Amino acid sequence: MSxxxxxxxxxxxxLIASSMFWATKRGGLAGHxxxxxxxxxxxxxxxxxxxxxxxxxxxxDAVKDADLIVLAVPVGAMGAVAAEIGxxxxxxxxxxxxxxxxRTVIDAVAPHLPEGVHFVPAHPLAGTxxxxxxxxxxxxxxxRWCLLVPHESSTAESVAQLRVYWEGxxxxxxxMDADHHDLVLAVTSHTPHLIAYTMVxxxxxLRRVTDSEVIKYSAAGFxxxxxxxxxxxxxxxxxxxxxxEATLEILGRFTEELFALQRAIRTGDGDMLHDYFTRTxxxxxxxxxxxxxxxxxxxxxxxxxx
Amino acid sequence: MSxxxxxxxxxxxxLIASSMFWATKRGGLAGHxxxxxxxxxxxxxxxxxxxxxxxxxxxxDAVKDADLIVLAVPVGAMGAVAAEIGxxxxxxxxxxxxxxxxRTVIDAVAPHLPEGVHFVPAHPLAGTxxxxxxxxxxxxxxxRWCLLVPHESSTAESVAQLRVYWEGxxxxxxxMDADHHDLVLAVTSHTPHLIAYTMVxxxxxLRRVTDSEVIKYSAAGFxxxxxxxxxxxxxxxxxxxxxxEATLEILGRFTEELFALQRAIRTGDGDMLHDYFTRTxxxxxxxxxxxxxxxxxxxxxxxxxx
Ligand SMILES: NC(=O)c1ccc[n+]([C@@H]2O[C@H](COP(=O)([O-])OP(=O)(O)OC[C@H]3O[C@@H](n4cnc5c(N)ncnc54)[C@H](OP(=O)(O)O)[C@@H]3O)[C@@H](O)[C@H]2O)c1
Ligand SMILES: NC(=O)c1ccc[n+]([C@@H]2O[C@H](COP(=O)([O-])OP(=O)(O)OC[C@H]3O[C@@H](n4cnc5c(N)ncnc54)[C@H](OP(=O)(O)O)[C@@H]3O)[C@@H](O)[C@H]2O)c1
Numbered sequence: 001m002s003x004x005x006x007x008x009x010x011x012x013x014x015l016i017a018s019s020m021f022w023a024t025k026r027g028g029l030a031g032h033x034x035x036x037x038x039x040x041x042x043x044x045x046x047x048x049x050x051x052x053x054x055x056x057x058x059x060x061d062a063v064k065d066a067d068l069i070v071l072a073v074p075v076g077a078m079g080a081v082a083a084e085i086g087x088x089x090x091x092x093x094x095x096x097x098x099x100x101x102x103r104t105v106i107d108a109v110a111p112h113l114p115e116g117v118h119f120v121p122a123h124p125l126a127g128t129x130x131x132x133x134x135x136x137x138x139x140x141x142x143x144r145w146c147l148l149v150p151h152e153s154s155t156a157e158s159v160a161q162l163r164v165y166w167e168g169x170x171x172x173x174x175x176m177d178a179d180h181h182d183l184v185l186a187v188t189s190h191t192p193h194l195i196a197y198t199m200v201x202x203x204x205x206l207r208r209v210t211d212s213e214v215i216k217y218s219a220a221g222f223x224x225x226x227x228x229x230x231x232x233x234x235x236x237x238x239x240x241x242x243x244x245e246a247t248l249e250i251l252g253r254f255t256e257e258l259f260a261l262q263r264a265i266r267t268g269d270g271d272m273l274h275d276y277f278t279r280t281x282x283x284x285x286x287x288x289x290x291x292x293x294x295x296x297x298x299x300x301x302x303x304x305x306x
Numbered sequence: 307m308s309x310x311x312x313x314x315x316x317x318x319x320x321l322i323a324s325s326m327f328w329a330t331k332r333g334g335l336a337g338h339x340x341x342x343x344x345x346x347x348x349x350x351x352x353x354x355x356x357x358x359x360x361x362x363x364x365x366x367d368a369v370k371d372a373d374l375i376v377l378a379v380p381v382g383a384m385g386a387v388a389a390e391i392g393x394x395x396x397x398x399x400x401x402x403x404x405x406x407x408x409r410t411v412i413d414a415v416a417p418h419l420p421e422g423v424h425f426v427p428a429h430p431l432a433g434t435x436x437x438x439x440x441x442x443x444x445x446x447x448x449x450r451w452c453l454l455v456p457h458e459s460s461t462a463e464s465v466a467q468l469r470v471y472w473e474g475x476x477x478x479x480x481x482m483d484a485d486h487h488d489l490v491l492a493v494t495s496h497t498p499h500l501i502a503y504t505m506v507x508x509x510x511x512l513r514r515v516t517d518s519e520v521i522k523y524s525a526a527g528f529x530x531x532x533x534x535x536x537x538x539x540x541x542x543x544x545x546x547x548x549x550x551e552a553t554l555e556i557l558g559r560f561t562e563e564l565f566a567l568q569r570a571i572r573t574g575d576g577d578m579l580h581d582y583f584t585r586t587x588x589x590x591x592x593x594x595x596x597x598x599x600x601x602x603x604x605x606x607x608x609x610x611x612x
Contacts (some may be wrong), residue, residue, distance in 0.1 A: 078575075125526045126567055128603030129590075135603065144525055183518050189526035194571075195501055195528075198564045200586040202556065203493050206561075213490050215592040219450055220431045221496035221502075224530050229592035233583035235379050240571045249543045250508065251568055255561070257511075258504045260559055265500075265546045271380075273546055277539035280506040284435075284536035286521040293529045297434030297441065299605040 004165045005094075006031040009066035011081055012073035013037040013046050013058065014232075015127060016098045018136025020070065021051055023169040026138045034064035037075075037133070045133045060088045068165070071097035071109070079108030086112040094118045094158045098233065100235070102149045102178040104242040110151055118158035119151040123181065124171055125189075131232040142170035143291060149178050153215070186246035189241055191254060194247065196228035254260035310471045311400075312337040315372035317365065317387055318379035319343040319352050320538075322404045324442025326376065327357055329475040332444045342368035343439070346380075351439045366394045372472070377403035377415070382544035383413030391420040400424045400464045406491065406541070408455045408484040410548040416457055420447050424464035425576060426458040429487065430477055431495075437538040446477035449597060492552035496545055497560060500553065502534035503542070 008030040010017040014256050015036065024030050035052030036059050037043050048057045056062040063085045071078050078097055089095065095117055099105040102121055113119050124143035128135065146166040150159045163173045176184070203214045203222065218226065240247055264272040287294045314336040316323040323341065330336050341358030342365050343349050362368035369375050369391045377384050384403055386487045389589045395401065401419055405411040408427050419425050432450035434441065452472040456465045482490070507518045507526065524532065546553055570578040594601045 017320060079359065096332070125523050127367040127526070130603050137603075145523055147523075169515040180514075184515050184523055185526065187512060187515050188520060188523045188528040191508075192505055192527040192531055194567060195505060195564070196308070197583055198560060198567055199498055199501060199587055200589055201331055201582060202497075202563050203561050204586060204589055206493060206556075206559070208486075209493050211492050211589065211592065214589065215596050215598065217431050217451055217453075217490055217494045218593045220433070220491065220599050221498040221534055223593050224534060225498055226531060226586070226593055227582070227599070227605065228527055229586040231583075233580050233587070236583050237576050241574055241576055242572075246573055247571060250512075251564070252503060253508050255510070257508050258501070258561070261500060261504055262554065265550055265553060268547055268550075270543050270547055273543040274539045276507060277503055277535070277542050278536075279510060280333040280532070280535040281539070283506055283510055283517065283520065284532040285528050286517065287524050287532055290521050292521065292524050293533070297436050297443075299533065 002028065003031050004029045004161060004168060005068040006205060007066045008033045008068045008070065009063045010035045010052060010070050010072055011062065011085075012071065013042050013051060013055075013133045014072060015131045015135045015140075016124065017070065018051050018074035019126075019138065019140035020072070020098075020136075022138035023141055027168040029063060029165060029168045030068075034062045034066065042133050049134060051133055051136075059084055064088050065090060067093055068162070069093060069095045071095070071099070074235050074238045075099040075101050075105055075242045077200075078105045079112070082109040082112040086114060088250070089114060089117050092118075092164060093114040094154075095119055096120045096122045096162055098124055100189070100239050101242040102181045104179055104278045106149070106151055110153065111266040115151065117155045120159050120162045121149040121151060122162065122166065123147045123149070123185075124166070126171070127231075129227050129230045131235070139170065141166070144171050146171035146173050147181055148173060148175045149181055150175060182243050183246045183249075186250045187236065187242055187265050190243055190247045193228055193231065194240065195237060195254070196225040199225045200229040257267055308334065309337050310474055311374040312343045313372045314339045315375045315376075316341045316358060316371045317368065317375065317377050317391075319348050319357060319361075319439045321380060321437045321441045322430065323376065323378035324357050324439050325432075325441075325444070325446035326354075326378070326404075326475060327482055328442055328444035329447060333474040335471060335474045336374075337497045340368045340372065348439050355440060357439055357442075357465060357539060363446050366388055371396060373399055374468070375399060375401045377401070377405070380541050380544045381405040381411055381548045384411050385418070388415040388418040392420055395420060395423050397422040398424075400426055400460075402426045402428045402468055404428060406495070406545050407548040408487045409549040412455070412457055412484055416459065419459065423462045426460045426465050426468045427457060427484070428468065428472065429455070429491075430472070432477070435533050435536045439542070445476065447472070450477050452477035452479050453487055454479060455487055456479045456481060485501040488549050489552045492549055492556045496549055496553045497556040499534055499537065499542060499545065500557065501560070505531045506535040519594050
C-alpha cells in the first residue's frame with residue numbers, strides 16, 4: 001500500500017481512532033498521524049503505547065496541517081469539535097467522522113466547515129464492547145463494511161480518496177444517503193443494543209432472582225446480551241438521542257411483533273411459534289454465507305474436541 | 307475417572323445427548339451406552355459417526371437394561387417417551403432428563419415411572435445454536451452449570467450418583483426447586499431467546515430495509531441476535547409452551563422497562579439513558595469474573611493484532 005494522505009489527524013483516541021491508527025500503520029497509508037483527546041489521561045496513555053506519531057495537547061495543533069481530519073468522538077460531541085477546528089483547517093482538507101448516526105452529525109458539523117474543505121461523513125460498521133485508547137487493534141475493520149455518506153461539500157475526488165483509505169484499513173466501502181443509513185442502523189445495531197440493555201436491566205432488577213444467579217447461569221443465552229450491554233454508555237446515549245425517530249419506529253415494530261409472539265405463548269399457539277422460529281433461521285445462514293460471522297458453535301467460544 | 311453407571315441409555319440423539327456421549331467416553335463414566343432416536347436417519351448418522359456403543363432401532367431395547375436413562379428429546383415429547391418406557395425399566399434404575407423447563411416435564415414424566423425407579427430431573431446450562439447428532443462435542447459441559455431438581459421419587463443416593471456423573475461430564479452441579487429453576491431460566495435464557503427471535507423477525511419483515519442490507523450490515527450488533535435466533539424451532543416452541551407463566555411474567559417486566567427507555571429517548575432524557583447503560587455494565591464484569599464468558603473483545607471473534 002502507498003500513502004493515501006500525507007497528514008492525518010485523529011480527534012478522539014478511543015476504540016475506533018486507535019484501531020484506525022494501527023491499521024493505518026499496518027498499511028502505510030499516512031505520512032504522519034497526529035492525535036488529540038480531551039483528557040490528559042487519554043493523551044498520556046496514547047503516548048505511552050505509541051498511539052499516533054504525535055499526540056497534541058491542543059486540538060488546533062492536531063488539525064492545522066492535516067489533509068484528513070477524522071472526528072472520532074461521541075456523536076453528541078461532533079458539533080462542538082467542528083466549531084472549534086473549523087477556522088483552522090487547511091484549504092482542500094477532507095473532514096470525515098466515524099459517528100454511528102449520520103443525519104444529526106451532518107447537521108451539526110457541516111455549518112462549521114469553511115468553504116474549500118470537503119466533508120465526507122463515514123461510519124465503519126465494526127466495533128467491540130470495549131472502549132478507550134488501549135482497546136484498538138489493526139484488524140478491527142478487516143472485511144467489515146464502511147458506509148460513506150457524501151455531503152454536498154465533498155467532491156468526487158475527496159470521496160474516492162477516502163474510499164481508498166478505508167479499503168486500505170481493511171474495509172469494504174459502500175455509499176448510502178444519511179436517512180437510509182440511520183434507518184438501516186436502527187435495525188442492525190441501535191434497536192438491538194437498546195433491547196440488550198433493557199434485558200440486562202430487567203435481570204438486574206428482579207428481586208426473586210439474585211444477581212449471582214443471573215451471573216452464574218448466564219451461559220444459556222443471556223451472556224450474549226450482557227456483552228452488547230457492556231458498551232460505552234456515553235456513546236450509546238448519544239446514538240439514541242441522535243437517531244430518535246428511526247429507533248422509535250423500529251422499537252414500535254418490535255413491540256408489535258413481541259406482543260404477537262406473547263399472545264401465541266399465552267394461547268398456546270405452537271404452530272405460530274414454530275413458523276416464526278423457522279423463518280428467522282435463513283437470515284443467520286445469509287450472514288454466515290456473506291462472511292459476516294463465524295459458523296463455529298457459540299461464536300467459537302467452546303473448543304471443539306471429540 | 308471410573309465408571310459411574312454400568313449401562314446408560316440416551317433417548318434422543320441431538321446436541322445434548324451426543325455431547326453427553328462424547329463426554330462420557332472421555333471420562334470413562336459408563337460401561338456401555340445405548341442410544342435411540344425417533345428417525346431412521348438420525349440412527350443411521352449415529353452409527354456412521356460412532357455415536358453410542360449401540361444404536362437401537364427400538365426404544366424399549368435401548369432402555370430395558372439401563373441403569374441410567376437420559377431423556378434428551380424436546381420438552382414436549384418427554385411425557386410420551388416416559389409413558390412408552392415406564393413398564394420396561396429395570397427396578398432401581400435412575401431416569402433423568404435434560405429439558406430446559408422443569409415443572410411441566412416433571413408433571414408429564416413422573417406419573418409414568420414405576421415405583422422403585424428414581425426420577426432425578428436435570429438441566430445442563432450449556433448449548434450452542436446447532437442441533438442434531440453431529441453437533442455434539444465432549445467439552446460442551448466443561449465449567450458450565452448443571453441444575454438438578456430432585457423429585458420425591460429420588461433417593462439421596464440416586465441424586466448423589468447423578469451429581470458425580472455430571473461432574474464427570476465436566477459440569478458444576480447445583481440443586482434447585484422446579485419453580486425457581488423455571489423463573490431463573492426465564493430470565494437468563496427463555497426471554498432473551500424470544501427477544502432475539504422477535505428482533506430478527508422484525509428485520510426480516512421490514513420493506514424499506516432489504517434482507518441483503520440486514521445481512522451485510524449485521525456486524526454492528528444484530529448478528530449476535532441471529533445466532534440465538536438460529537436455534538432449533540421445535541425445542542424453543544416447546545420451551546415457551548411449557549414455561550408460559552414465567553416467560554410471560556418476565557416479558558411483562560421487559561416491556562415495562564423498554565417503555566421507560568423509549569420514553570427517555572422520546573423526551574431526550576440523556577441522564578436516564580446514561581445511568582441505565584452504566585448500571586448494566588457491572589453484570590457483565592460479574593460474568594467474566596465468574597468464568598462464564600470470555601473478556602476477549604467480540605467473544606474473541608476478531609483476531610487481536612497490532
Ligand atoms: N464502539 C463502536 O462499536 C463504534 C463503532 C462504529 C462507530 N463508532 C462511533 O465512533 C465514535 C467513537 O467511538 P469509540 O468507540 O472509539 O469511543 P471511545 O472508545 O469511548 O472513545 C471516545 C474518544 O472521544 C473523546 N471524547 C469524548 N467526549 C469528548 C468531547 N466532548 N470532546 C472531545 N473529545 C471527546 C474521548 O476522550 P477522553 O478519553 O479524553 O474522554 C475518547 O478519546 C462515536 O461517534 C461512535 O458512535 C463506535
Ligand atoms: N440445545 C440447547 O441449547 C439445550 C441446552 C440445554 C437443554 N436442552 C434440552 O435438551 C433437549 C434436547 O435438545 P437438543 O438440543 O439435544 O435437541 P436436538 O439436537 O434437536 O435433538 C433432539 C433429539 O430428540 C429426538 N426427538 C425429537 N422429537 C421426538 C419425539 N417426539 N419423540 C422421540 N424423539 C424425538 C430427535 O430425533 P430425530 O433426530 O430422529 O428427530 C433428536 O434425536 C431438549 O429438551 C432441550 O430443551 C437443550
